[in-house]
Amino acid sequence: MSPAPSKIRRPPFLGRLSLPERNFVADALRTETVGGVLLLVAAVVALIWSNTLGGSYAAVRDFHLGPASLGLDLSVQHWAANGLLALFFFVAGIELKRELVAGELRDPKAAALPVIAAICGMAMPAVVYAVVNGIGGGSLHGWAVPTATDIAFALAVLAVIGTSLPASLRAFLLTLAVVDDLFAILIIAVFFTSQIHFLALGGAVVGLLIFYVLLRKGVRGWYVYVPLALVIWALMENSGVHATIAGVAMGLMLRCHRRDGESGSPGEHIEHLVRPLSAGLAVPLFALFSAGVSVSGGAVHEVFTRPETLGVVLGLVVGKALGVFGGTWVTARFTKAELNPDLKWPDVFAVATLAGIGFTVSLLIGELAFADDPALTAEIKAAVLIGSLLAAVCAAVLLKLRNNKYRALCADEDRDEDQDGIPDIYQLGKPEYHLRMAAIHEAKAAEHRRLAEVAAVRHAGDEGPA
Template sequence: MATPTPSKPKFLRRLSLPERNFVAEALRAETVGGVLLLVAAIAALIWANTLGSSYESVRGFHLGISSLGLDLSIQHWAADGLLAIFFFVAGIELKRELVAGELRDPKAAALPVIAALCGMAVPALVYALVNVFGNGSLDGWAVPTATDIAFALAVLAVIGTSLPSALRAFLLTLAVVDDLFAILIIAVFFTSDINFAALGGAVVGLAVFWLLLRKGVRGWYIYIPLALVVWGLMYNSGVHATIAGVAMGLMLRCHRKEGEEHSPGEHIEHLVRPVSAGLAVPLFALFSAGVGISGGTLADVFTRPETLGVVLGLIVGKAVGIFGGTWLAARFTKAELNDDLAWPDVFAVASLAGIGFTVSLLIGELAFAGQDQLTDEVKAAVLVGSLTAAVLASVLLKLRVRKYKALVEDEERDEDQDGIPDMYELGKPEYHLRMATIYENKAAEHRRLAQVAGAGRDDGDGPA
């Protein structure tokens, strides 16, 4: 008896129903948050370029407790405090992907992880090359490495393009892995003058947080004060305070036990994500994206090596890195692309990943701390690069919009109206029984209508 040939793994294959539902819910929240982020960025630019003195006064206003080392400006509260909420959600997303999502299977995870790594390495290389040959500063090499999933999804919402769930999940997985490595970059390369006493206190606080979770202790009135203490200690340690957020997110249990509809991590993410996407990230954008835009500033973006490196890193580096990494990984793992999609679809998503906003702005502030003019120019470069990547991706996605709409309609079709898309039930006998009943009822209704129409027909001798 001949041994059956094993089927080749499929890249961008159809998601399982639970994974599809989770991705759809998560991306809906991110899309709404992305639109708010877009509005906040535009508001910041208008505010900074019309009433610049008031903008600087507000974001430079200090408040907090000096004795605790927390007398911070509004801008720093947004970057170090509110973004900790964003990274907390990112930590939960990463944990869920590792235990229940696309990253739980090492073979399946290899492709998006390699794609994300290449999508960070190539922009950094592009930046480095531009600055080596242009005699610029290499300090900003990490600025173009980040992807902003919320902003990317906001672009999709604005241009009205529906992506099939597999492409959307690929974009989400890329962003999750991207966030992980961005966190590592911040922790390793932008940490100096460590206060080991504060860091030790933060580690003890995290250990208590983990122990309470394992003991099943419940109550927001316990965890929120503890999280604030851990955050404050982490900030004073010299390690970027957002690391506290991702560490606590990674500690949550994200796998479901028998009888659970949602794991604790999924439940908390559902509660916190609207705060992150609807409040924390837009406020960060409002107080970080406001840069003076003038002809001279825009000219510097394309002539100064630091800013040109950021622009080319986001536009060229991200697209080439993610697409090239994906193609190489698929080639060496012998994974076949989904029959319904083509490699230009992968390139379009790779171009969309060139929208680096939230984390890119944060890294720009860290990389060029104390150089206010250069920091503003780098922020302008992030805006220009992200906008250009958004336009390029929009054009590429529009070229295939009919195909995408057809795929999404197939995914969403539910003729038996049981709340489960038909494509997930094709192999179930009960589904075919329901469909047979539906078709028989439709046929009976057509016959009844035909009889009524025939009974009312007048052939000249009166009604038939």
């Protein structure tokens, strides 16, 4: 009678990433961190500018430019929100495509935890907002404002407070943000499209089909795709559908899996080129012309007393943390997923709290939700800023409590004693690695013996006869 086959052990939740995935996440988040710092700077500049020289700020923000004959006579703020953010959502589309074909979302079982966590992390803030406004008699139009997570802003907070996060937690946060962006795109497309001009929309669809065919035919050259992308964006802008949808659609069309002999897929290559432009220019400029709101004592008091704004603050600070953590914990228990023994559930809660930083997309949805009420729009923006700040402070405190543990884990992940460019932790089972390490240790021991002999000779000379 043959023995029963041994049960295959599932990899732990938030376990070690594969080396290629770890390298990709590190490169992507490094750019996002720099962009996040620029985003913080832009937000601070906007607040100072609007609260000290409000007239000039409003004049620049509301200045119109662009060809009116093409339906593109837009304000600077509109150009930033609908034009520059198309780059942000283009990168988000590439990230989503890559996650689906080569990243954390390619395996349905492995994807269940971050996807459900992201969905719960969007549903719970909406519920919190709805409850607050149902009790307070406020407008439900802003239910989607606190549902977003700003990965760049979150990483900027990590950079500012000087904490380290293990690669698995950073990847979890990135995957959350990618799924979050997907649902934010769907929310914008479904709930904030009021009137559709079908001729322009049809033209945009035709443009997207041409874009897709050119990609599949292997046509290369920025001089082909950039003008085509601009035409698609302009048609989408005139269609009544939010123009950033065009960016997402084009990002999703790129090939993001590697073929034999390729060091990187076309999608990864284009993302590498466009991400700095998105994180370093598009998003900070959007923040500059969207974050300029009054922060007087009366405005802050209004944020905490008006149901719409209070719902946004509580949705970001309370709803996000409870939603992400609760969805993760329940799913892990239901699927019997084991948490990485190096981490604890409070670590997951800290990351869930960090996900409450909902800056860029929250500001965008706030503008769309209350477009007919400029005063309330400004108050909603203030609520987003305050809610994101409170979430950042709470996350910073929670992460700092475990920073020594994170620093030790990161040191283990990065250690490369044989200096071959590959962290040692990925080579522990390879015989050639142990041979190299034995040679290194023998060389070090020989050097120590040589130094000891030299020291002994010198000592003997010092004690010899005068």
